[in-house]
Amino acid sequence: MNTTILPPAPWTTREDLAGLVAALDPDGAGLCRYVGGAVRDTLLGLDVKDIDMATPHLPEETQALLKAAGIRQVPTGLAHGTITAVLPGGPVEITTLRRDVSTDGRHATVAFSREWQEDAARRDFTINALYADPRTLEVSDYFDGLDDLASRTLRFIGAADQRIREDYLxxxxxxxxxxxFGSLPADPAAEAACAALAPGMKGLSRERVASELLGLLALPDPAATVARMAQLGVLAQVLPEADPAALPALIAAEAKAGQAPDALRRMAALLPADPPVVEQVAARLRLSIAQRKRLVAAAARSPLDALRPPRAMAYELGRDEAIDRLLLAGRDIADLTGWAVPRLPLKGGQIVARGVGAGPDVARTLRAVEARWVAEGFPDEARVMQLLDEELAKN
Structure with missing residues (x-):
């Protein structure tokens, strides 16, 4: 059997990681390994953001070893065996090898294990069950994850329906x-299980659902996948208001405008142009106040957005909200590139100083000047004073 070695990557040569390995496995007995995304993404030549390690050490043993080495630690998931080592180059999650004892579709009761394959067997997909020795970088593969990675096949470990029933997320x-990561056609068994068991997602926390949906929509081009979720009846279980038809046009508009993928804007494309409905969706998904505000602003779009000056929209709505509305309408956003939304160089006190009594007349005059200032494309302060003179002359 051929041996697979992780290719060179900046993270594998970190000195602080070498110190962590020395603390967990001083004798080189194979008592810790890198696992999951860091291994998978390095094999694919992708940048690695998060590093996870697995170890047969019990959590208290891991804690003692880190303490002895002077490595700061945080017990981020002690009940499930996870300790986070806080290193100069970034945190590393260290989790004791585990096997599932029972699951309820949302949470698992685990027992600690000494067997690497037992730990691999409880993971979701074969490409996520790859381990690498931190010293030799030799990859351990218990479920043909390397072959699946090479063919871009996404496959559940074991029976897909069993894996899903353990956690519907x-x-x-x-x-x-x-x-x-996947390629088409997709694994038929996986799709069939997802379609059949999709109603089980209704028991998931809305925060977990929102996180996964936004993670999907943040990818470069998830349109085909979202459409497939709709065809299989999966999307309707978590986002019944969604219509995938508008997503490809928005993704194309983002690319044409040089805009990075934006998950919230893409969710807005999926949802109807109906602020009360979108407000309900945002509340149901437990989105933040800022996220809700932006989604509702996008839902207030109308055919008139095709006619309004981009900078006027940005002044009224906010820059991000205007970009959302413009791209959803298929419009150019070049006028907003490098442009900061200005502030009206006029205050109520200046109007009072011109002899207008404090009260509604000041506010009315201020609004009138502001409307003309926006319509003229935000001219300088000198022009604003001329506009003020003209408005005062009307009275």
Whole structure:
């Protein structure tokens, strides 16, 4: 059997990681390995953001070893065996090898293990169950994940329906990973299981659902995957208001405008132009106040957006909200590139100083000047004073 070695990557040569390995496995007995995304993404030549390690050490043993080495630690998931080592180059999650004892579709009760294959067997997809020795960088593969990675096949470990029943969030994870790593045609068994068990997602926390949906929509081009989720009846279980038809046009508009993928804007494209409905969706998904505000602003779009000056929209709505509305309308956003939304160089006190009594007349005059200032494309302060003179002359 051929041996696979991780290719060179900046993270594998980090000195702080070498110190962590020395603390966990001082004698080189194979008591810790890199696992999951860092291994997978390095094999694909992608940048690595998060590093996870697995170890047969019990959590308290890991804690003791880190303490002895003077490595700061945070017990981020002690009940499930996870300790986070806080290193200069970034945190590393260290988790004791585990096997599932029971699951309820949302959470698992685990027992700690000494067997690497037992730990691999409880993971979701074969491409996520790859381990690498931190010293030799030799990859351990228990479920043909390397072959699946080479063919871009996304496959559940074992029976797809069993894996999903352990945690229904794996349905959404399947489609997110399919959009990121997979190729078509998809694994028929995986799709069939996702479709059949999709109603089980209704018991998931809305925060977890929102996180997965936004993660999917943030990928370069998830349109085909989202459409497939709709065809299989999966999307309707978590976002019944969604219509995938508008997503390809928005993705094309983002690319043409040189805009990075934006998950929230893409969610806006999926949702109807109906602020009350979108407000309900945002509340249901437990989105932040800022996220809700932006989605509702996008939902207030109308055919008139095709006619309004981009800078006037940005002044009224906010720059991000205007870009959302413009791209959803298929419009050019070049006028907003490098442009900061200005502030009206006029205050109420200046109007009072011109002899206008404080009160409604000041506000009315201020609004009138502001409207003309916006219509003229935000001229300088001298022109604003001329506009003020003209408005005062009307009275």
């Amino acid at each position: 794996r349905i959404l994870r399947y489609f997110r990973f399919q959009a990121r």
